[in-house]
Amino acid sequence: MVDHSGKSINLVVAIDFGTTYSGYVFSMTPDVLKFYGPQTWNSGHGGMTSLKTPTSLLLNPDQTFNSFGFEAEDKFAELVADENHHEFYLFQRFKMELHCKNIKKHSMIHDVSGKALTAMEVFSLSIKYLKDHCLKTIGDRGFLRSSNDVKFVLTVPAIWNDRSKQFMRAAAVQAGIDDAQLTLALEPEAASIYCQRESLENMRVGRQTELTNPGTRYMVVDIGGGTADFSVHEVEDEGTLTELYRASGGPYGGIYVDKEYLKMYDVIFGKDAIGQLKKEDMGEYLTIIREFEAKKRTVTANYGSCFVTSMSAVLNEMVANEKKIQSIQSSYLRDKVSLVKGKLKLSPTLMESFFKDSLENIIDHVQNILKSVEDINMILLVGGYGESPLVQETFRNEFTNLQIIIPQDCNLAVMKGAVLFGHNPMSITARILRFTYGVSINYEFDSNRHPRERRFTDKDGVERCRNAFQKLIDKNVKVPSTGRIVTIGHIPPPESPKKYILSVYCTEKNNPIVVDESCQRVGILVVSVPEHFAGIWRGREKYEFGMTEIKVSAIVKATNKTFQTTLDLLE
Template sequence: MATAKNDDGLLVAAIDLGTTFSGYAFSFRHDFNRDPMVIQTNVWPGYGSNKTPTALLLKKNKEFDSFGHQAEEKYCQLSEEDEHHGWYFFRRFKMRLHKEGLKKTTELKDEEGKSLPAVDVFKHVICFLKDHLLKEINNRCPNIEMLDISWVITVPAIWNDAAKQFMRLAANKAGIKSEKLTLALEPEAASIYCKLIPVQRMTNTSGKDILACFQAGYKYLIADLGGGTADMTVHQVMSDFNLQEIHKPSGGDWGGLQVDDEFLIFLDNLFGPKVMEEFRGEFKADFLDLTRDFEAKKKKLGESNSGRVVLRIPVPLTQLLKDKRKLSLVEAIAKSNYKDIKVKGDRIMLQEEIVEEFFKNILKNIVDYIVRILQDPKCSDIKMILMVGGFSESPLVRKTIRAKFEKNMRVIVPQDAGMSVLKGAVLFGHAPNVVAERICKRTYGIDMHYDFIEGKHSKAKKVEIDGIELCKDIFEKFVTVGDSIRLGETKSHDFYNTFESSDRKKKIEKVRVYTSLEKMPQYVTDKTCNEIGTIELKPPAEGWPDTVEGRIEMQFGGTEFKVRVIDEVTKKEFASSFDFLG
């Protein structure tokens, strides 16, 4: 790996908290130096998989009970015995962080509609995975402590700054210190992993082709298709074999979870919304079995030549159908829009075309978005699409992407596409400088006052301070949307402030941070601008001096921004940080 290494600690541990499934991986420093691909993963007992469902069960007193398969099964057992009331059960809640308006006080609703602070829900999950990982590591190498570990948590590249800060806050509450934590962007992590993956573990392509893919100058699109989001970016291999981002991370909520939502709509149409509502509420274990059955069939759709998908319908569902609608399973199908469904005992046989319809809109969104990226002049010479993430393992998804793009470029899916992000995050933790340049997703700036210039500034923005005419609300730009920013690149702006009043001497000062999709916004009040947070400046122990002639430095190019505030007169650095959560 041609990049500077992180030598802080004995090992790197990565946590991938996904929308539908979560897991962890780790590698020791000495193994990485010898062979970067020696990465340890966990296999969940009894299930044989490297990931477990993102499901959290808390007791009535809000203390942790269980996570993953165990949480799902215990909650179903409690429900069957009608003892689940008052317990807190959360599933598939990660997508809430993709929404706008995320705050420290944001709450999540559980299966029964009860609310808890979202940061506590994420804290419990991270804490469980962290403790499980530590136990596994100590089984192999006793006496490893938290200080020996550099932690990495994966996040979608399309997440905003507030969501990233939220994840860091949850990790801090789970016992992972900020100075030992790095956030890895999911498609970047997958790209790093696939750049090193052995040739024989790529599918449907020759070794010669793979080796050519990662030569200097080669451009490729990474499509990270997960449970919640489709996350895309474009990388170019640099002369030192590090990576340069040439298209800003983007995408949408077009993951496998949306296919599940379409399946639930299908069940509502087939059995009736009221029947399904009662079935979901009263027979949670049977509902879980039905959705697990569909999940297994969904992953294999398009793999066989049978042309049909067989699902077992739980007995309580057919009994509810009789009680509520006075219909047998055969009669309900006859009254629906799905006349071609066959019934055999407790199983229904669907034509594959019916299930393929569940994928239709999501796949169209993914394909259309890739087309738009390829229309960017900087991306016109892309020669490969690299498909990673759990949703990429679907034969139908692979078939659709290949049918659209494989005439003009390679479409490559690693055999362990669902683990590429997690394993890549471990590699990123060892070599965090591997992505040397990134594209700025937005124009970033702060709110400043400048001398008022007649004819240039709006009269509505004119204010007078200490006898001087100033223009308020100026968008003081740090970086511009679309700019290529080198890792660690710093942009700075000077500022002047007075603290003559005694009540401000000990107060935290806040500088408002704004973004825009425009290249040259003039005022922070423009319609295209949004206030996304603040830079917080903490006063020295003795309080602020009467005047501060300072410099704000913002460091870009990483997965998160960093800020420094320096007094130009004394050269003293003030304690400062971003707050995007309010």
């Protein structure tokens, strides 16, 4: 395998940056299926061990790095217990800030106590920790000659927009990863690649041999902590994959089960009970979350046993027992929750109900895709939330005519597949574009086409349409993963003879006439000539679609100068 510069690289690291948990694995040629990673991560509160660590970042009062993962949560709990936490920053589950948000370079996010910091700083420090931890692991095992010999792959949801993907790349570069050594992998694609290569004995449910047959069509359902990603793949004769249906999804991940669970506490102990608990006893809050995290992995349909959890002293003191009982009896918790010797006892039906909304959204989404794509005969279920027995059972009950395939290490499929993608990016041969792309320009006004309110007269007396949509490429078009090139040319406007600025947009519409509220700005491209240049010139932009990220370059037709410019997505 060679990197962008043509240099041979035989070690690939995948960093799976998740909403709830993050981690890394790596492998080397020639045995790319022999994966290495850290030992299991351990927590103090709740006694939890995991192959990933929580996506939690603790910063010192001066905003320098303190710790990450279980260590960050446990340290902050100790600070809270000693009343020394007020100036520290704890960020948790912040990846969702990039979902459906118009993220910018200087966008701010808030920690658990409401203190603000730039999202770029929070993401880059987190990625830096995982990168440094991984390089140390590689070095300790004697595999590392130089960090220049490592290719890094960072996972992102397929449903993210181009701006969010560019943000993650910028954060990784700020974290010290060389831009030329970095590739983004789309999470459902990575899981699909892994399951194509994994051995039959490592499939928990389903037959992997059928998954690899040429012509097989299957849906990838990647359900993580925050988002659910859906994609449809077909196996080609060479064993590579082509995408048949544009990536789609929504915020239906496992954290929404947690939210439903925590709502119960507000009913019993009063509004914002959990917020108060975080302030007064972070250790108890972490214990509650981690106990539930372990328990929800065992919930099944018609689950027989109750879930019993201790009440923290802080919550217990907030409300008298009589008041707690009254709140339970007068709400939806009646006959589902009881107080037993200072503990909360939850019925099996209540535990199941916490999953209801997210599961309904997931099942509806799958059914809609099945109506749109013919001959899908199996579903590949992966992701941390996909490990839930209740989720798996629901899929088997809802889709009895389809084969449900679940890898043994469901939670690690994306991460391991991202390593394989790094070794062979051509594992995916074609993708379906999610949006129609175009640029905003001021076309000459056409009364049969353009809205009257967009008409204006320029300085040369020409009537024009303000912010017309000049289409580059249609949505739902299949493009090769090596990229489809679209070229267009523009000249500078009279009022700005040395440069022109293009705003690039995407939209769900098929044939937009003008840039309107349905359009989302992808980024800005600036094409210019030096100030001393006095001739007539024309710019020609080249857009490449079909890879995991958009690539853009521009040529000035008077100087023949090429600008290998990246579309600025974060201004």
